[in-house]
Amino acid sequence: MADPTTYRPAPSSIPTEPGVYKFRDEHRRVIYVGKAKNLRSRLGSYFQDLTQLHPRTRQMVTTAADVEWTVVASEVEALQLEYTWIKRFDPRFNVKYRDDKTYPVLAVSTREEVPRAFFYRGPRRKGVRYFGPYSHAWAVRQTIDSLIRVFPMRTCTKGVYNRHESLGRPCLLGYIDKCSAPCVGRVSPEEHREIVDGFVSFMGGNTDKVVKSLNRDMLQAAENLEFERAAKLRDDLEAIDKVMEQQAVVLGDGTDADLIAFDTDQLEAAVQIFHVRGGRIRGQRGWVVEKAGDQARPDMGEEGQPDPALPALMQNFLVQFYGDAVEREKSEDAEDDAQIRRRGVDQFSRTEPKTVQVVPREILVQAMPEEAAEVTTVLSELRGAAVDLRVPQRGDKRALMETVQRNAKEALHQHKLKRVGDLTARSAALQQLQEALGMDQAPLRVECTDVSHIQGTDVVASLVVFEDGTPKKQDYRRYRIKEAAGDGHSDDVASIAEITRRRFKRHHEDKLAHPDEDDTVFEDEEVEVESTDNRRFAYPPQLFIVDGGAPQVAAAQAVFDELGVIDVTLIGLAKRLEEVWLPGDDEPVILPRNSEALYLLQQIRDEAHRFAINYHRQQRSKRMRASQLDGIPGLGPARRSDLVKHFGSVKKLREATVEQIADVRGFGPKLAQTVYEHLRVKK
Incomplete structure (x- = not known):
């Protein structure tokens, strides 16, 4: 493994003009190609502290032994040269x-x-x-x-x-x-x-001509009393309609566009592209790739916010995908022309039209590329005409873009599940976890907790359970945070400590399997909808995961020490770089990017996050509905909840009479009148 400082060029020797750079290994093989508006600024980012680099970028700079660059006249030329070199050298670290x-x-x-x-x-x-x-x-x-x-x-x-x-x-x-x-x-x-x-x-989209011709011939055959031929043409039209129904119109007639969207995590990106020709979806493609180089960034942004690497990913995809498509089309045309010449032009000529224009007039993207003007210029040159590159804002195109994004999200989810979906992969994942964490046996039961809130309000947590690498949903739990909530700010560390304490307070009783009337779920808590009862946990886990880094792990370990839990392995999984933190360790454990163990940990963490988010939304929705009843004398939280539950919504409660309100359990005529009058005033 090379030390990047041994081949780092002097900053003053690197030009500030746009250009393309190549990293080479000790055998002079090109392992990565990139481009930059400012070569000095971009190359300098590769030679910072290794711990601050994305794992894929860290692996690339430690594999390389030299870096060289070529200055070009413009950013458009840099895009074109980068694409050419990627095609020529096929670098292992490029997407x-x-x-x-x-x-x-x-x-x-x-x-x-x-x-x-x-x-x-x-x-x-x-x-x-x-x-x-x-x-x-x-x-x-x-x-x-x-x-x-x-x-x-x-x-x-x-x-x-x-x-x-x-x-x-x-x-x-x-x-x-x-x-x-x-x-x-x-x-x-x-x-x-x-x-x-x-x-x-x-098949290339010229359907109207065929349909009109068949209709004309069918009518002509009927006029000539050729009923058998007319019936055949009618059946042909039905067959044509059946094919066209499979490609429903999604945009206005004549619209030629490609729609492109990504879904990403810290390590990988899924891209989906929908080809719309003549207003119909003619095809769909999808890829899942590892993020690398300029696209590999440690920061994923806030929850629900776009990946900061998305513009770079989009730019790389647009240039590479359409560049390859145009090259392939030219190659096929040249081969066809050569075939025609070999057979003789007089015998027949190639009259079939193009299937589709490989670069359409309109390219709709989820996010604009980093250098949108330069990318548009490259695409226009590839097409030989102007290309409209933009993000759809409203209407049918925006709705279709949301569909493409959902497909990308599902593709990434399925990709993650695929490797842990079969017994062999799950067994390998558990074995790798045992070795990486130094456990005595494979963690057949794994539990993971995650906290969800918005600026410290409606703080909730989830706890999910996996056995033999698959979810055990009847053991899922969800909690409303008590000790860390209510002060108007979030304290994830305190929340993790509270959940860990509430989960393991009966750890020793669970191990002995003694009946216990008390339960893991508190009286004011609700069990996961997939649970059928409030039974305690059958037995403790071998591995307990908290969502977070060293502070969260330290808080959970303090609870373990307090409760005397010594037979459960505790780790934290940090979102930033998918680092695994062990209690008391200064450095995290980095699992290989393509390991089954990392895929399993990601799946468990994502499931805990999904479950916590769903519960948080439910609690927030309840609070917002009940808040409309705040300030009514004599109406506490329990009675507010009873009212909303009885009538189904505050809107229906407003329409109720005093007598109907008084029918609710715990409400007398006086309190019902008070509620009735206050709702009329607020209305």
Whole structure:
């Protein structure tokens, strides 16, 4: 592992102009490429205290052995050169948005003499047109089955085609008119190419022309008393409609746009892109990548606030994704043209239109990139025309952007669950935790607590339980904080201490499994909605996690010492860099970024956070409803709660008569009249 100070250039030797820089390892291999408006400022940020760097950035600067840079004339040139070098050197620490290998697509082999349509999943190949991606494999096959009624092109494999060509008779699809049977000469290759052109044109978005043509031919056939042909054309139209229904209109007709959104955590980022062509969603793609380099920042901002690294992530994605798309499109076009020349231009010409413009007129993003003007210039050059890059603020486009963001959030969540969702991964995670924390045995039962509040009000906490790496929701608990609340400010450390004390006050009794009428949940507390009763915990955990760093762990350890708890391992998980803190240690334990143990800890912490947030919102909503009844003489918290519970809402209570209020348990005519009059005054 290299010491960055050994190769750090003198600050005065680094120019302040825009440029692109490369970090190289001891073997002179390029391991990271970046760009900067000011090279001196950007490179200086890499040579600060290692403990202040993101783990991924720390690993990069300690792997590197040298850094070099190239000055360019403008920030646009820097963007272009950065993209070129990333493509050329394929640096291991750069974020790479590889072609999606998970989504199926509909493919047309335009390079073949007799092209075919087929289902495909995998890396892109030259000489093949791709449509999609689709969300499910059955959607691709259903689309092909519907469209070959209208465009009876070949769908069989090369082996099947050659066999029927030698037999001199078509396959079943040829007999039922779902294939024009070029294998037996029913149509010539040129005629089949025209059918393929129509299929590609339709899939590329030119649907109106096909629908109008079929309607016209159907009406003409009916006028000529060709009822069988008219019926077939009617069925073709129904097949076309069925395909088009799968791509519902989401924006105004003629809208060509891509919508891009991210969801991130401290270590990774999920990106989703929706392709809208002609107002319809034509495809969707998604990636989950590790944050690295300029995108890897320790600070995630306040809860609910955007990730500060989002502009850098967006900029990197836009340049890389559309640059790759344009290069791939040019490569496929050149290959197709070469194929045409080999077969002879007089035999047939390539008349199929483009599937879609790879860089649309409008690109809608969740957040503007860091250098929005320069990125817009690069995208416009790639498209050959102006590109409108912006954040949608209202209307249908804003609503669709929220859908894209939800997809990104779900993709990141599913990515986290995937690695701890199977038995092998869970076993590995528990084994890694045992080794990293020096435990005598794997932590088969893990509990985690988190605190939620807004500026010290409605302070609540959650406690979630995982057994064998999976949630045990019947043991979830939630608490209203007593000792640390009510002073108008938050004290997470005191709250953690209170929850730890309330959880472990009967630790020794739980271990002995003696019946105890008292319960973990206090009288004024509510049990998690997924719990069925108020039973005490069946047994204590092997591992107890608090959400926070060294101060929170120290507070929980003080409670452990007070209660004599010595057989439970205590750790804290800090959000900033996903550091694991042990009691009394000056330095945190850093788990490998790709370890199963870290994924499991993140899942447990996120579940505790989710549960605490939900309970906090519920309590805040209750308080806000009940606050409208404040100041009524003789009406305490219990009676306020009874009123709201009886009528369902304050609004319905305002509409009630004195007699209806007096029917509530504990209310007499005098108190009911007082409530009635006060509500009328406030109204």
